[in-house]
Amino acid sequence: MSNLAGQGDPAVSMSLLWAPAGDRATATPGPKPGLSVDLIVEAGISVADTASMAGLSMRAVAERLGRTSMALYTYVPGKAELLDLMYDRAHAELGGPRPPEDGWRPGVLSWVAELKEFYLRHPWVLQVSYARAVLGPNEQAVLETLLDVLFTTGLPADVLRGVVGSLFHYVRGFAQTIAETALAAATQEDWWRERSGMLDEVAPDFAERFPLSVRLGRETAAGGGGREWSWERQLDATFDAGLTVILDGVEAAVRAQGVRR
Amino acid sequence: MSNLAGQGDPAVSMSLLWAPAGDRATATPGPKPGLSVDLIVEAGISVADTASMAGLSMRAVAERLGRTSMALYTYVPGKAELLDLMYDRAHAELGGPRPPEDGWRPGVLSWVAELKEFYLRHPWVLQVSYARAVLGPNEQAVLETLLDVLFTTGLPADVLRGVVGSLFHYVRGFAQTIAETALAAATQEDWWRERSGMLDEVAPDFAERFPLSVRLGRETAAGGGGREWSWERQLDATFDAGLTVILDGVEAAVRAQGVRR
DNA sequence: AACGATAGCTTATGGCATAAGGAGTTCGCA
DNA sequence: TGCGAACTCCTTATGCCATAAGCTATCGTT
Secondary structure (H helix, E strand, O other): OOOOOOOOOHHHHHHHHHOOOOOOOOOOOOOOOOOOHHHHHHHHHHHHHHHOHHHOOHHHHHHHOOOOHHHHOOOOOOHHHHHHHHHHHHHHHOOOOOOOOOOHHHHHHHHHHHHHHHHHHOHHHHHOOOOOOOOOHHHHHHHHHHHHHHHHHOOOHHHHHHHHHHHHHHHHHHHHHHHHHHHHHHHOOOHHHHHHHHHHHHOOOHHHHOHHHHHHHHOOOOOOOOOOOOHHHHHHHHHHHHHHHHHHHHHHHHHHHHHHO | OOOOOOOOOHHHHHHHHHOOOOOOOOOOOOOOOOOOHHHHHHHHHHHHHHHOHHHOOHHHHHHHOOOOHHHHOOOOOOHHHHHHHHHHHHHHHOOOOOOOOOOHHHHHHHHHHHHHHHHHHOHHHHHOOOOOOOOOHHHHHHHHHHHHHHHHHOOOHHHHHHHHHHHHHHHHHHHHHHHHHHHHHHHOOOHHHHHHHHHHHHOOOHHHHOHHHHHHHHOOOOOOOOOOOOHHHHHHHHHHHHHHHHHHHHHHHHHHHHHHO
16 A cells, blocks of 8 residues: 555656666766666566565665665665666566557457566556656557557547557456456465355345346356356456457447448 | 555455444443444545545544544454455445436446546545455445446346456546546646656657657547647546447447347 | 765664553443 | 453554665775
8 A cells, every 4th residue: 555656756767767778888986886777676676576566675675686775775766766667677578569460450469468468477567557657668668569550440549549548457457356366366275265155154145235246257158068167267258358348349440430431 | 555465354354344234232341432443444535535545544544533543453453454444435435226227338338437436536446456355345336236237238247247347447547547647737737748848858769769659649639620638638538438449349249149149 | 195976884763554561441240 | 339351542662664864985086
């Protein structure tokens, strides 16, 4: 629980984010720097990957580098700015230009799949707000990659803005659900059973109060013989279903535009 | 930055969440309780509303009630559980059964609008994960309300699960964007200009590196004479555009089903 | 050789959640 | 009427956290 919103001074973060790689060439007096911003960002990402956001402390990062927490402040103004840098750096795993695919729909699908995998590798990224004041090059590249595909639809920018928003929010939101479910399931096995047992005990009238919710959870594909799916498969199937709906919406817009022309 | 994921002991939170109102009837020895769980939850919501998640501390909540932080621990096991209760209680503002509307689309639209307003009134709710282990009656009621509308489409549960996910994630994600932009704009006037100036200075080659992103931001509705919109209107328009895409996707599914029948 | 800039240290401050234990309050029951 | 048990709320202490301040050792420059 904390300020996901107001990160560090945007101006400071931004200049660090967009600084060319070999900016500091001139030799200076004093001891050689034993660390670098890059190293610290790297270490921060490792810590966040393994210990999650809650475990990300300046000390933890420093310890991974064999320093005390205060050593980091020589390189980085503070934790908030470090997080800004980590966030953007992590996105460097993605966002390269991609081979053209046949049509926008497969293109979007593979972009979505890649982004989802990325979020599941680095769930802490999802705790950093999507709409921050700071903006980094790698994050921007991810958007640009998506636009590469989306602009081929010929849809107007107004509509595309909405499409971009729905795709990003959908992937982010769903990835968070998956990540947290996985965490809960890992922490405690037989998690679903535990949870529904809890609910039965504490709210025996649940089925009467929320019949549609129960129905939503129970009903499976008409064809299925009632097989119990693992929560992974269930979630994946739901993810795909929702994505299909969104993309069908895009397709409708594309078709409508074709007619209008 | 902290554990939005793992809240308190789910079992404890759940029993508090689903406890009937007048549970404690029997008189007990000891001084009369000066507080109650309800009062504390109420106070917590006030604190979070005004001071946001970052300002939500046990002390702040207790001070609002004229107590020390430790007094709260008599009623509530800890901060994590308090947050679970706050989250669900806040949702009580919503979720009542609603008058039937003509068709599912207006129904969903008004549900979305109401939920969006709610999130903007209580942005801290968005910092609490949507997919938590605990589940409260009021949050559940919000889902049930949506399902009331969605099941009239006759779509199978598989698809509806996806629709529910895309709607929830879209509204949550977008509301967060709006809330944070509003916060930034309030903190610092002329925020957009400041921000783009910063970008120009630090990344003068932005337009060449990310041409499509620039195009996405610049192009406005074909009809418009290039009027500068306020960010509020711009965001609202984008929100509506994305929502339209999603609902068009639902409509496509409904139509396809009608044909298949 | 001496100077001044710098890296990374120790220490201190003020915030946080919350464990531990103590003091006063009010009930049921003798 | 009075005692003990149960209860509320407090003070205090512990151990986290970020980070301000200042110190020391290092090293390029003069």
